Amino acid sequence: MNYESSMNFYKNLIESGLANYLSGIKNIEKNLMESMGYSLLSGGKRIRPILMMAFHELFGGNPIDIIPFACSIEMIHTYSLIHDDLPCMDNSNLRRGKPSNHIAFGEELALLAGDALLTNAFDIITSDKILNLFNAEKIVKVTNLLSSAAGASGMVSGQIIDLSINEKNANINLILDMYMKKTGLLIECAAQMGAVLANASDEQLGIVKEYGRVIGLEFQLVDDVLDIYGDENVIGKPSGSDNKNNKHTYLSICGLEKTKEKIRDLTCEAVDILNDLGEGTKFLKELTVSLGCRVS
């Protein structure tokens, strides 16, 4: 399969996996399901689950087997966007070209839809069906990777740092720490989960982790650039919101040229790391490069 076909193959698995899981939740209130589905099925880039599937396949696994795990990381990513958009946080009215969840459903429902997506991310990866397919110890290990990347040591602390950065304390190291926790760890976790579930060796896992860290930062720096210079019809939210909110970013401190240079450096570094994993990394290399020059 070429790059486009692989992308479509992975994306279709993820879209149908998410839709199937959501519609199969029993005893759920109708408006809760609608609110969860509104954000979950609104066509994100699905970068995290795609990375998970690509690494799973690289180490000999079948991406179809890990659909629930791929869904789980997208559910956690989606919950974080819903909560991040709330009035007490970024107060964003638009997400992926549509009214944010709390604009469409109200704050209470948005809060609870986020809570449910987060909680059910751990439900979908621990079902009896999963226990029949995977070694139980592996399931426990990836559940731990996921909760650790998303929790108090990871993504949530990243959000806290983001809230704390101001005119006085803003500096590159603090911003890079925030990026790593807020965005990088979950991306790194996605790659690792795919590899662990395909029984990658400890040495291989170390390389995957290194790659995840680099690509996570690359991804966030491109986000910075798109926020200011992106076409809002393409990115699906008003451009310039970082400027408007007076956000301190890598871009606002280092400027456009240095940020673009850093993105190119990280792209090359990530491709180099993939070389250490031997054959079969063509798709991942193309993905790495295309993430560096994405426009949405």
Place this chain on the structure above:
Amino acid sequence: MNYESSMNFYKNLIESGLANYLSGIKNIEKNLMESMGYSLLSGGKRIRPILMMAFHELFGGNPIDIIPFACSIEMIHTYSLIHDDLPCMDNSNLRRGKPSNHIAFGEELALLAGDALLTNAFDIITSDKILNLFNAEKIVKVTNLLSSAAGASGMVSGQIIDLSINEKNANINLILDMYMKKTGLLIECAAQMGAVLANASDEQLGIVKEYGRVIGLEFQLVDDVLDIYGDENVIGKPSGSDNKNNKHTYLSICGLEKTKEKIRDLTCEAVDILNDLGEGTKFLKELTVSLGCRVS
């Protein structure tokens, strides 16, 4: 050990378990840890973890082994209280005799502390230490019980029903469904987790589940009564808040006498169910009775 000694023994294990876990979280922002600790270590009744430990012991387990699991359910209970108190939900300023989390730390931090407690509940029960102590399949099973009871089919749907009940649709069946989901399922889950981790048989698990369902309802009905008739210095929040918020409860529909009678009936039913589990249920019986006549 007599009842009081057992209660103190369990409670001490839980309090120190929660404090140790929280202080051991690495790379966490200081204010996030403070906000999490403010609500987590504020001396709740710890009913859910106590039930878990008591059932674990009943089936031959050592409560010390399951401290992380006991902590996890209390972390989920605590997150639900923090989010429930937020302005967009119940807008409660007082909890356990202290300002609510968002009053003390602001809405952003309260939201994120809740998110972190929920996420880390799945971290604490999937660590390498836990994998060394318990069969991995059992860990996956109780993780699934927990996420299922707390998630979209369970506690979160209970919250949604609670928000939806009004003058026009209020009826006993809807209220009982809300109680079961909002409060009952997590209590039932606590008892089941303790039993599963001690390798109880399927037949025993069925009885534990039945007990959990009855005690969960008993617990919620006593809450209704305490909200209206309790001493606010003892319950730690203003009494009459259900009246003030015009909440429709079992009590508001059936009246005090019928509610008290129902509590007594449920207490007797729960004690009867425990008889089906044979010897060793003395502590659980005393707990059942004391939950029925608690004043806070």
